[in-house]
Amino acid sequence: MKESDFQTLKVDQRRMMETLHHTCSFGTGHRWGQAATETGMKRLALSDSDKKVRDWFVDTTKSLGCEITIDKMGNIFAVRPGRRQDVAPIFVGSHLDTQPTGGRYDGILGILAGVETLKVLQDANVETEYPIGVVNWTNEEGARFPMTMVSSGVWAEAISLEAAHGLKEVGGTRATLLSELKRQGYLGETPASYRATPMSAHFELHIEQGPILEMEKQKIGVVNGVQAYKWYTIEVEGRAAHTGTTPYGARADALLGAARMIAHSNKKGHELSALASTGILTLEPGSTNTIANKVSFSLDIRAPDNSTVEAMEAQLKKDFTALAGEEPVPLSVIWRTDSNSPAVKFHKDCIDIVRQSADAVLGNSSLHRDMTSGAGHDSVYTSRHCPTTMIFVPSKNGVSHHPEEWTSDEDCALGAEVLCQSVIRYDRKLAGATS
C-alpha cells in the first residue's frame, strides 16, 4: 500500500458517532440537555452496563475479523490479523468504563475510534503487515475499584495481580474487582502481562480534558509525555476552642492555618511554574462555634518534569512549617505522600508519526501542537513496555469527568483519522524496518 493510497482512507464520522452514542445507551447517566445524546454516562467498571458494552465490543470486533483475548484483569484484546503472525500487534487502546458522573468521550472515544479504524481497514480491504489490535483496559477510572489505570498497571507488571484483584468496591459492599470479574464472565485465562500479550506499539486517542486546544483554536494535540505529579495529604492540628470565648491570641485554628497554606501553595505554584491544587478538605469537629482542631487536605502538585515537583514539595514543606509557627498558638503539620507518578516521556517514533499524520489530516501545522498530558492514562503504563503516544482532541470548556463533557463530531472524527493514519503509518514503518 502506497502512502498516496492510505491517505485516501477516511473514517466515517457519522458511522463512528452513531456507534459511539449507541454504546452510550449502556450506562446512560445524568441528562443535561434536550437532545437524545445530551446525557452523561455512569458506567462503572464491571457493572452490569459495563458488561453490556464489553459484550458489544467483543461481538463487534469479532464480526470485523478479530480474535479476542481476555486476560486475568478482564482486559479485552481484539486483534485483526496482519500479513505476519510472528510479531506483536500494533494496538489502539483506551477504556470503556466511566466516572459515576462522567461523560460520553473520556476513554470511550479512544475505543470507538479503534473500532472505526478496524472498519476502515475492513472496508478498504487493507492487509497490514502487523496485526492491528484494539484493547479495552479494565477500571481505568479507578472510580469503582479505587486504583486508577490498575489493569494496564498489572499488564506492565507495575501492580501485582493480587493487589488489583483484592480491590474493594468504593462504598462498602463486599464486591471486589475479582468477584466482579467472575460475576460478569470477564475473568480471562491469559496472564495479565506484557509478556503474554505483547504490543509493538500503543496509540491512544483521548479528549484533552483541559482547555488548551480550545483556547488556542487547535484541533490535535501531539502528546509528548505525561507530566509528573505527586499527591499528598497534609494534616494540620490545632486546638478546638469556642469561637465566642477564645481571643485570637489564644487560638490554634487549624482551618485558618490550612486556608493560608492552600492560598500560599497557589502563589508558589505560579512562581515555580507548577500546578498546585487542593480538592479535598475535611475537618473536625465541624461546628459553627467551635474552632477546628484538625484539618486534613489533599495537595496535588504537577509539572512537566520531576525536578519542579520536588522543588515545589521542598519549598512548601518549609513554608507550611513557617505558616504553622506563625499562628498565635503554633499548629502542627504532617505530610503524607499518597502517590508519586514521575514524568513520562512518550516514544519519539510514535510522536513523529502522529505529528506527520496530523499534518496530513489537517493540512496545516498551525492546527496541531505538541503538548504534555496533564492527567494519567493507560498509555503511561504501556509506554514502559512498548513505543507509545497519545492524540488529544479539544474538550469544550476543558470540562471532563462531568456529564457535560463534550467534543464536536468533527473533532472526534479528526482525531480518529489521525489515529487511523498513525496506526497504518507505524505499520508501514515497522514493515520497512523488518522487510
Add this chain to the structure above:
Amino acid sequence: MKESDFQTLKVDQRRMMETLHHTCSFGTGHRWGQAATETGMKRLALSDSDKKVRDWFVDTTKSLGCEITIDKMGNIFAVRPGRRQDVAPIFVGSHLDTQPTGGRYDGILGILAGVETLKVLQDANVETEYPIGVVNWTNEEGARFPMTMVSSGVWAEAISLEAAHGLKEVGGTRATLLSELKRQGYLGETPASYRATPMSAHFELHIEQGPILEMEKQKIGVVNGVQAYKWYTIEVEGRAAHTGTTPYGARADALLGAARMIAHSNKKGHELSALASTGILTLEPGSTNTIANKVSFSLDIRAPDNSTVEAMEAQLKKDFTALAGEEPVPLSVIWRTDSNSPAVKFHKDCIDIVRQSADAVLGNSSLHRDMTSGAGHDSVYTSRHCPTTMIFVPSKNGVSHHPEEWTSDEDCALGAEVLCQSVIRYDRKLAGATS
C-alpha cells in the same frame, strides 16, 4: 441580718464538689485521666441520665425546704420561701444538660452552686426577705434538640411553645422535645412564661469557657453582658475541572477562593476588633484531582456591640465579592444569615452587687475583672424580664464542650461564694427598697 453576719457565711467547698461529682455519676462520659472524677459528661437533655439528675435535683431541693414548680418546658423552679410570699423569688439558674462530649462544669456548676447556696442558708438558719430559688433550664445546650437556650427562650416568650415542643432529636429518631418531656415525666402544668414564674433577679455562675481569666491570673469575671454575634453560611461556586489538565488561567477554584476569604476575614477581624471564625467547611465533589466547584463555609462574627458586627459584615461582603472577582474565572458568592444575636447588656444593679461581692470574697479587686461573655447563656433570655447578671470562674486552658473542661475546686468554691453573697446582698437591697 447585718452585713458583718452574712459575710461570715461560707460555702462548703468539699461538700459542694463532692455533690457535683456525685451528680456526674448520672451521664458519665469520656474518661481522660486516672482519677475517679477525670471523665467528661454525656448527659443530653431529657435522656435517662438527665431524668436521674433532675430527680436528684427535685429531691435535694425539696429536702432543703423548697417548693417545686415544673413548667411546660420541663424547667424546674425550686423555691425556698422568704419572709415575704407576695414577691417574685431571686433566682440562681443554669442547666444540668451537657454536650455529648461535654465536661463536668458547664451549666452543672451553676446549679450545684445554687443548691450549695440553699444549704448555706439552711445551715445558718437565714431567713431572707425574698424567696430564693434555683432554676434548672431544659436543653440549654441545644445538643439533643437543636435550639440553644430554648427553654429560657420560651419562658421569655421569645420562642413559641409549639416550635420548642416540636424540636426533633438530632440524628433522626422520632423523639421530639415534647415526647421526651412526657416520657421522662417532666411535662409540667405551669405555663412556660415569665408571667407564670416571675423572677426578681437571675444570677448565673458559669465557667468562662475561654482563657482570659486564666491568662490574666484572675479568679472572678463580673459579666457586664454578652457580645453580639451573627452566623452566616457563605456559598462559593466555581467550576469543577481536572487538576492536571486545567491551567491556572482557566480555573474557577471555589476552595482556593474560600481559603482566601477565610484568611481575609481573620485579617479584617483583627483590624475591626471583631472575632471572625470559620468552623465548618464542606465542598463538592471532593476528589484529589478535581478542582472543587462548590464550597460552603460557616462564618461566625462577634463583637461586644452590634455596630461592629454590622461593620464587619458590610466590609466582608464587599471584600469577598472582590476576592471572588479576582479569580482567573470569577466565582459567585452567596451569603445566608443563619442567626443573629444582638449584644446583651446585663443589669447595673446586679453587676454592682456581684462586683461588691467579689471584692468582699477575694479581698483584692485585682483578682476580678469586668468582662463580656463570648457565648450565649440562659441569662440572655432572663435579662429581658428581670435584672440579671453572670459570674465567671476560670476555665483551664479555656477548654469547654470537651471532656477535659476543668475548673479547680478552689475556683468553683470562690465562684459559689460570690454567687451566694450576691443573692443575699440583692435580697437585702430589695428589702431595703421595699421595707
